[in-house]
Amino acid sequence: MVRKIVIYGHPVLRQKGARIESVTPEIRALAQDMIETMYDADGVGLAAQQVGEALQMAVVDVSQASEPGTYLRVNGVDRKLEEIMPLVFLNPVVVPAGPRERDTEGCLSFPDIRAEITRPNAVQAVVTTLDGEKLVIETDGLFARAIQHEVDHLNGILFIDRMSSARKIALRKTLKLLQMEGSGA
Numbered sequence: 001m002v003r004k005i006v007i008y009g010h011p012v013l014r015q016k017g018a019r020i021e022s023v024t025p026e027i028r029a030l031a032q033d034m035i036e037t038m039y040d041a042d043g044v045g046l047a048a049q050q051v052g053e054a055l056q057m058a059v060v061d062v063s064q065a066s067e068p069g070t071y072l073r074v075n076g077v078d079r080k081l082e083e084i085m086p087l088v089f090l091n092p093v094v095v096p097a098g099p100r101e102r103d104t105e106g107c108l109s110f111p112d113i114r115a116e117i118t119r120p121n122a123v124q125a126v127v128t129t130l131d132g133e134k135l136v137i138e139t140d141g142l143f144a145r146a147i148q149h150e151v152d153h154l155n156g157i158l159f160i161d162r163m164s165s166a167r168k169i170a171l172r173k174t175l176k177l178l179q180m181e182g183s184g185a
Helices: 025-040 141-154 165-170 172-183
Strands: 045-047 057-060 072-074 087-096 100-106 114-120 122-128 134-140
Touching: 025 045, 025 057, 025 087, 045 141, 057 141, 087 141, 100 141, 114 141, 122 141, 134 141, 165 172
Parallel strands: none
Antiparallel strands: 045 057, 057 087, 072 134, 087 122, 100 114, 122 134
């Protein structure tokens, strides 16, 4: 089921997600809904907060991107992206692993807003799957950026928090209008 995506201004976007200690049928259904919602919105990632649930769960699928990254290792073994996409992950721990790069990002909770965001270009992410399997994912490029963006959401951090001050000033009016809409004001 496609869910409504929460827009900037809704307080759940600033909430740190609760750890998921057990995968219930409700968690599995939420994960499926998040995947459908992400695809419906033409996104490459979606955090539980973006559908109104303050939980440590996100979904990512960069398999259709022209440049998703140059490498992918899962538990120390080289893997093909398609083998793990869409990726549903719980309770992630991310360690930056590369030099910082600027690239353009957008966010489904900020319709029509894009900005240059600086992030490490590679990561090591330790995540748990819906089946309880621990994965150590090492990757770079868009996949690394998407993981970092979604993990930020899980911690109540939004991509506007990583924008340059000049870009935030330029977007001040747009952000204010979005904030009012998202908060229901």
